[in-house]
Amino acid sequence: MTAISLGNVDIGYGGQRVVEAVTFDVARGESFALVGESGSGKSTVLKALVGLAPEWSGKMSVLGRSCVHRPDRDLARRCQMVFQDPYGSLHPRKTVDAVLSEPLTIHGIGGQDARVERALSDVGLDRRFRFRYPHQMSGGQRQRVAIARALMLEPEVMLLDEPTSALDVSVQAEILNLLKRLRAERGLTYLMVTHNLPVVSFLCDRMAVMNKGKIVEIAATKALHDGRFTDPYSKALYAASGGGGSTE
Template identity: 75%
Template sequence: MIAISLKNLDVSYGTTKVVEGANFDVAEGESFALVGESGSGKSTILKAIAGLAPDWTGEISVLGERRGHGVDHAFATRCQMVFQDPYGSLHPRKSVDQVLSEPLKIHGLGNRDQRVEEMLAAVGLDRRFRYRYPHQLSGGQRQRVAIARALMLEPKVMLLDEPTSALDVSVQAEILNLLKKLRREQGLTYLMVTHNLPVVSFMCDRMAVMNKGRIVEIAPASALHDGSFSDPYTQSLYAASGGNPDRKD
């Protein structure tokens, strides 16, 4: 089954069109990356899917159901988003427990105590963090909380907006391992925005490269091994990232 399908998606902010004619399908269980520079519209696509950029035309379907423009409770249980900056995406005056219980309350789900406890364990946070506030946590721990919050409603599709770009390399490795493990265990589908090509190589199966609001190329992640891209923009992006230093030819 197709988890995410975009057909002729245009997204605008006011009178400026930031995404034009985006088309792609992400299969269920696949990990798909959106790559490009800032301002290329990659995060905007995620926002349009999540309902945060309501000014779009075209067609967005998630798990076979078309998405409307408004707030959609049922949609939230299927698809959730993790944001770039764990310092900005958690409410500073809500404890980890409150942050994780909130989606359950909104959707009227019971057994909250146990669910919160299980989720903390799943993202590798000790029980003692449950009643702490974001300022008492490190960047990596905060991003774990943000991932836990997204997973509380047991969605099948996760939208990841540069989940590790604000973190140190060693912490980035921990979070990437966690995301990979969760995907394997829960059969999740990932749509991930990043500008870090080696992260794509580690995490993703396929990638779409964006430039100035358009998708210029869709390539398998294995193209990163030898730089076999057809579009000149992708090639320059690959070269700027240092190419593949492990391969000498």
């Protein structure tokens, strides 16, 4: 059963094509990574899936429903996104409570009080954070709020755009553990964008390596253990990330 399916997808901004002929499938419950350097088009793929990059052609579907060229309420219910920078993705003048209640109000879901409380405890935040503003929290706490917000609608698919790259290593470890636990508990499907190969090694099953808007290779995470990539670009990326024993 496929959760996300892309067939020959081209994506552009203002007439300029930035992603070309991308094809991959993510199975339900799988954790799939898109890796590559900045400008390789990996975040653009996520944006197109949720309708934030409307200039695309080809075939895209999430959980068996074809994607449309704009944000879609029904899709949002089942597929949520977590952004890179928790300093930018939370509204500075809304409390945590307001941020977490908003998706429930939009989708007309009741029992908000209990749901907000549960979401906070799911991501390991104390209830005293409920009425705080983003500036009263650390980066790691904010990213937990952003993850809690994505979980409010109980989605089946999570799109993660560099969820830990703005965080310190010790905080990154906490957030990675959290994402891993949530996936195991709820059978979530992850599509994660990152440039950090060791993070892929920890959290994902398979990865697609992107370069200049194209997928050059799809490999299992096992390739990170022995460096068995076939494409020269993926090999170079692996070596630059300290793969193949050059670290320590």
